[in-house]
Amino acid sequence: MNCPKCKSEKIATIFWGFPGDMKELEKEIEEKKIVLGGCIVTDHDPKWECTACNHRWGERNDDAIDSFDYDQGYNLDEVYDQ
Numbered sequence: 042m043n044c045p046k047c048k049s050e051k052i053a054t055i056f057w058g059f060p061g062d063m064k065e066l067e068k069e070i071e072e073k074k075i076v077l078g079g080c081i082v083t084d085h086d087p088k089w090e091c092t093a094c095n096h097r098w099g100e101r102n103d104d105a106i107d108s109f110d111y112d113q114g115y116n117l118d119e120v121y122d123q
């Protein structure tokens with residue numbers, strides 16, 4: 042996967058919410074595999090962050106989002122245009 046903006050391969054997964062055990066995450070944060078998104082979680086948080094240009098994209102996808110229709114799929118551009 043590459044950054045859609047600058048084509049960098051330095052992609053980190055954004056961790057949303059409060060990390061219960063920072064020690065578990067520290068190594069991955071250090072290796073820039075994940076970045077902390079913050080404690081305020083909404084239904085439209087991006088999923089990935091480019092650590093080269095800080096561009097964020099994608100959509101966090103977990104059980105908290107129950108309005109998503111898995112059968113229909115979605116287009117990311119359409120999601121952001123809403």
Ligand SMILES: [Zn+2]
Nearest residue numbers: 044047091094
């Ligand atoms: Zn980038």
